[in-house]
Amino acid sequence: MAVILKAKREVVGQNVLKVDGLPLATGQPKFTLDMDLPGALVGKILYSPYAHAEIVSIDTSEAEKVPGVACILHYGNVPRVPYTTAGQGWPEPSPYDTVLFDKKVRYVGDRVAAVAAETEEAALEALRKIKVEYKVLPAVFTVEEALAPGAPIIHDEEDAEGIYDAKRNIAAAVDVPIGNIEKGFAESDVVVEATCELPYSQHAAMEPHCVIAYFDEDGRLVIRSSTQVPFHIRRVVSRVLGIPIHRIRVVKPRIGGGFGSKQEIILEPVAAALALRTGRPVKMALSREEVFVSTRTIHPAKVRVKLGAKKDGTLHAIELEAILNTGAYGAHGGTTLYNVGSKALPLYNKARNLRFHGKAVYTNLPVAGAYRGYGANQGFFGLEIAMDMLAEKLGMDPIELRLRNHIRTGETSPIFEKLGEGREGKPQVIRSCALEECLRIGAERIGWYEKRRNPRRKGPWAYGVGLACAMQGSGITGVDMAAATLIMNEDGSFRLLVGATDLGTGSDTVLAQIAAEVLGVPVEKISVYSSDTDFTPFDKGAYASSTTYVSGNAVLKAAEEVKRQILEVASEILEEPAEGLILAGGKVVSERTGREVSLSEVGHRAFYVANQRQIAATASFACPESPPPFAAFFAEVAVDTETGIVRVEKFVVVADCGQPIHPKLAEGQLEGAVVQGIGHALYEEMLFSERGSTVNSTFFDYRIPTVLDVPEIEAILVPSDEPTGPFGAKSIAEVGIDGPVPAISNAIYHAVGVRLTRAPFTPERILAALRTKDKERKG
Amino acid sequence: MRLRGVLRFHWARDVDEALSLLRAYEGKGAILAGGVDLARSARTDIEGLIDITGTGLSYVREDPKGLRIGATTTLSELLFHPLSREYAGGVIAETLRLVAYPALRNVATIGGATVSAHPWADIPTMLVALGAEARWRNEEKEEKASVEELYKTQFRGIFREAILLELVLPHWDGVFVFEKIGRNAGDIALLNVCAGLGLREGKIAWARVAVGARPERGERLPWLEEMLLGKEPDENLWKKAEEEVKERIKVGSDRRASGEWRREVAGVLVRRTLARAAGKAVK
Numbered sequence A: 001m002a003v004i005l006k007a008k009r010e011v012v013g014q015n016v017l018k019v020d021g022l023p024l025a026t027g028q029p030k031f032t033l034d035m036d037l038p039g040a041l042v043g044k045i046l047y048s049p050y051a052h053a054e055i056v057s058i059d060t061s062e063a064e065k066v067p068g069v070a071c072i073l074h075y076g077n078v079p080r081v082p083y084t085t086a087g088q089g090w091p092e093p094s095p096y097d098t099v100l101f102d103k104k105v106r107y108v109g110d111r112v113a114a115v116a117a118e119t120e121e122a123a124l125e126a127l128r129k130i131k132v133e134y135k136v137l138p139a140v141f142t143v144e145e146a147l148a149p150g151a152p153i154i155h156d157e158e159d160a161e162g163i164y165d166a167k168r169n170i171a172a173a174v175d176v177p178i179g180n181i182e183k184g185f186a187e188s189d190v191v192v193e194a195t196c197e198l199p200y201s202q203h204a205a206m207e208p209h210c211v212i213a214y215f216d217e218d219g220r221l222v223i224r225s226s227t228q229v230p231f232h233i234r235r236v237v238s239r240v241l242g243i244p245i246h247r248i249r250v251v252k253p254r255i256g257g258g259f260g261s262k263q264e265i266i267l268e269p270v271a272a273a274l275a276l277r278t279g280r281p282v283k284m285a286l287s288r289e290e291v292f293v294s295t296r297t298i299h300p301a302k303v304r305v306k307l308g309a310k311k312d313g314t315l316h317a318i319e320l321e322a323i324l325n326t327g328a329y330g331a332h333g334g335t336t337l338y339n340v341g342s343k344a345l346p347l348y349n350k351a352r353n354l355r356f357h358g359k360a361v362y363t364n365l366p367v368a369g370a371y372r373g374y375g376a377n378q379g380f381f382g383l384e385i386a387m388d389m390l391a392e393k394l395g396m397d398p399i400e401l402r403l404r405n406h407i408r409t410g411e412t413s414p415i416f417e418k419l420g421e422g423r424e425g426k427p428q429v430i431r432s433c434a435l436e437e438c439l440r441i442g443a444e445r446i447g448w449y450e451k452r453r454n455p456r457r458k459g460p461w462a463y464g465v466g467l468a469c470a471m472q473g474s475g476i477t478g479v480d481m482a483a484a485t486l487i488m489n490e491d492g493s494f495r496l497l498v499g500a501t502d503l504g505t506g507s508d509t510v511l512a513q514i515a516a517e518v519l520g521v522p523v524e525k526i527s528v529y530s531s532d533t534d535f536t537p538f539d540k541g542a543y544a545s546s547t548t549y550v551s552g553n554a555v556l557k558a559a560e561e562v563k564r565q566i567l568e569v570a571s572e573i574l575e576e577p578a579e580g581l582i583l584a585g586g587k588v589v590s591e592r593t594g595r596e597v598s599l600s601e602v603g604h605r606a607f608y609v610a611n612q613r614q615i616a617a618t619a620s621f622a623c624p625e626s627p628p629p630f631a632a633f634f635a636e637v638a639v640d641t642e643t644g645i646v647r648v649e650k651f652v653v654v655a656d657c658g659q660p661i662h663p664k665l666a667e668g669q670l671e672g673a674v675v676q677g678i679g680h681a682l683y684e685e686m687l688f689s690e691r692g693s694t695v696n697s698t699f700f701d702y703r704i705p706t707v708l709d710v711p712e713i714e715a716i717l718v719p720s721d722e723p724t725g726p727f728g729a730k731s732i733a734e735v736g737i738d739g740p741v742p743a744i745s746n747a748i749y750h751a752v753g754v755r756l757t758r759a760p761f762t763p764e765r766i767l768a769a770l771r772t773k774d775k776e777r778k779g
Numbered sequence B: 001m002r003l004r005g006v007l008r009f010h011w012a013r014d015v016d017e018a019l020s021l022l023r024a025y026e027g028k029g030a031i032l033a034g035g036v037d038l039a040r041s042a043r044t045d046i047e048g049l050i051d052i053t054g055t056g057l058s059y060v061r062e063d064p065k066g067l068r069i070g071a072t073t074t075l076s077e078l079l080f081h082p083l084s085r086e087y088a089g090g091v092i093a094e095t096l097r098l099v100a101y102p103a104l105r106n107v108a109t110i111g112g113a114t115v116s117a118h119p120w121a122d123i124p125t126m127l128v129a130l131g132a133e134a135r136w137r138n139e140e141k142e143e144k145a146s147v148e149e150l151y152k153t154q155f156r157g158i159f160r161e162a163i164l165l166e167l168v169l170p171h172w173d174g175v176f177v178f179e180k181i182g183r184n185a186g187d188i189a190l191l192n193v194c195a196g197l198g199l200r201e202g203k204i205a206w207a208r209v210a211v212g213a214r215p216e217r218g219e220r221l222p223w224l225e226e227m228l229l230g231k232e233p234d235e236n237l238w239k240k241a242e243e244e245v246k247e248r249i250k251v252g253s254d255r256r257a258s259g260e261w262r263r264e265v266a267g268v269l270v271r272r273t274l275a276r277a278a279g280k281a282v283k
């Protein structure tokens, strides 16, 4: 779908070739493990078979005898430094409840020991020969069990910091009242309530977690990792291993996807510790099963939403309660919890009475972490189903209800100030919002009004349409900072050095476009290098939908400064003031005389001829605001009323991400997020045995949507103009995952009249709901 | 990595060579066809892999006994073969199209599917419904049995020492159809049904119905087939068949679906497949 941009631009808004497209398409070695280091050892991890146990003793004597084994690490021979595996800004909002190796294990898959050996076979044999004596402790597998009085305490260690209430297994908690919620409901004409549940699910990035750690010729530690957060790795590894930051270099090559799972510092300190102990390079790569069991998952959540509204549909009170299962460790627990409210509640800012409360609770199950959406998807699951119920009860069209309540340009919500990154936030006014237009276009593309009025029925198949709305943010206000360095070569080309981490999103291309637009050159003249803590300036990393907005603004500032320097040199050559000069088409032109000088001439003069200097600039952007992108989601489903099968027939997603820098990549982000959301809606759920071990830890058992499952998806961008964004841009990476689950649930309701509030909506669950409804009707 | 113990790979030129190699390994060798199951095998005792895809067992032919399908014929070769398209109303293509995904079908073989015979698989359900005959050879002799009978024995033991040569699918004067429910495309079945009917003078002359992935392997429902004989094919009959199946079928629960769901949906799928087969048979 074509995008109409506000201003004609040369590079921004164009679907230029992806800067790394050719090497990726031709299979050039660019990923973490595409590097052979002579003499590298293979690192492997021993995982806990118990959900909760004390380690009474570890005997590695037999394992050490295995030929080729170089080193075995466990709690007995590494320093104990509490930290968080969450790759977040400093000071980290997540609790310091993790150590490299502990005397206690807290879930099946927890780290017990690590081996480095000459070969994978030797490492695996050594793992088998490590004798561990466990004292098994009672375990809790649900939030209810964990919160019950007398429940086993998962984090009873004394040195943990930042846990909200360790004795009650509460990692984080929140309770924010605004106005008077009780009075608000009492004054409402209509009240509805929905409780929705999202289970454990996987990011399923194509490339599993992997890392290489080694010491370079100067004895500095180099970590080459598939990560979203190279600078946070450097800081955390420095803390855990006691190596000064300046002695550590982290390199991020190409990444085969992350979706939040690589905003987590899992393997890096282990590989570094093994390399440190052996003095040899260490390679570690997880199998898919290990990724499932021992890395990170979405935050499973139970979200209860109660809405009160006036007869005309104006919301008057919203209560949102979120109970997250954060698993055995609290990485991202509190911040994901805060995001449930801080992303979902401002969308309908007409309600004066609000209450957001909830907990992130420890259990003896795999560790939840950052996952695309980051709480917003959990929040909108509950909110958007409750909105559908409210529309029905009011006898109002669901679009009309949204239009009556959603936030608009120039408006604010008290939530922005009350809820930030695990603490208070900052006030913010919306400067761009095209949600109304998104709803209008989406309704038209799906055929909303006609299909709502006359739902189709064909044999056992019942058809329905449903919608949801959502918003996200663009970076984290008051926390995130990114920097960019732009250097000119003498031939008039540029090097753009960014700490921003393209994890497959295409952000290298987007950042190059921003620089190219300012400098009046095609994208091919910009070589992007991302990211290497030795050679690229600081960037918080790829998360919180921040790269285009935060890193993009840094690039914009750097490019403007470089442009100023170019015009300065050109003005020396052309002998007229810089104010009358225009930089475009690879040259500087005098407005007055029409005389011109090429960028190559400017470069040569600056390098070699007169007033010699390097044309270059580094600029930073700290995120004073986090402008939300908005989206409207429309699903058309067909439900087989005899088997419970649901087919998504068509999906329309219409989003306002400000001015899209690269429309095709932005649409790709939406399409991918919708597919991931369809997976959450229909198939994905990690299952656990009675002892807490993951039983479906392969893609054979755990289903994710494939290309054969993808329905017709129409991804449409409705540009707004965000005055604080680079060329008017806001984020697009996450918002697309917030809507599919509620939109599909609402469409199922429209088709067959049953509300599915427990994802995934499997044939079994749908058929059971249909039969319950039949019975109720008869009874 | 699986199959850690493998030391040698053999490219057998003919079935005799493969059999003598198999015997020489004394239980530590494995016949390798497409390898999609072997690659997932947890066995660590296998030392030798004996590839039989070059032994001349890849073919699809027709003769008076029926359709003969060589054991190493890949699922894709079979799916796109003109003979299988014509066979019994096109049921082979209908089934195979729903088996895994194209990349897997390009290497997986019909013989491997028959020998592995996963309880959740679709191919065994189809073979049982069609009354397929399996022919195999060990070092002493060649033997044959219907796939249905074979599955009632300790058949895995047989193929530790024998090679499946071919499957013979008998000619049917009528039509078979196949249906499956998986969680998404490429998934294994939560339930599958293969049903066939022949009509004579407006009445059902024969009927065969097999239901698989219950979660147990596909088996026929003889009581249902009998009930259908001689009846006029119409909506009421299919409804009755559905009720009968919901009443009598043996199903169980596993982590992918409950017995309760399987019971209800088995009835639905049997009704739908019978109705569709009858519709096609009339044409």
Ligand SMILES: Cc1cc2nc3c(=O)[nH]c(=O)nc-3n(C[C@H](O)[C@H](O)[C@H](O)COP(=O)(O)OP(=O)(O)OC[C@H]3O[C@@H](n4cnc5c(N)ncnc54)[C@H](O)[C@@H]3O)c2cc1C
Binding pocket: A700, B030, B031, B032, B033, B034, B035, B036, B037, B038, B039, B040, B052, B071, B072, B098, B099, B100, B104, B107, B108, B109, B110, B111, B112, B113, B114, B115, B116, B118, B120, B121, B122, B123, B124, B159, B162, B163, B164, B165, B186, B187, B188, B189
């Ligand atoms: C991911 C996946 C999805 C699947 N989905 C489906 C599905 O949807 N529906 C379905 O019906 N099936 C499905 N299957 C099963 C699939 O059809 C079989 O696994 C496949 O056909 C096996 O064939 P192969 O040639 O690869 O066997 P191999 O792996 O080569 O062999 C399998 C076994 O049979 C033995 N063997 C093979 N050929 C012979 C022979 N001629 N004589 C004696 N022994 C032999 C081998 O020694 C081995 O023990 C799926 C399998 C996988 C891995």
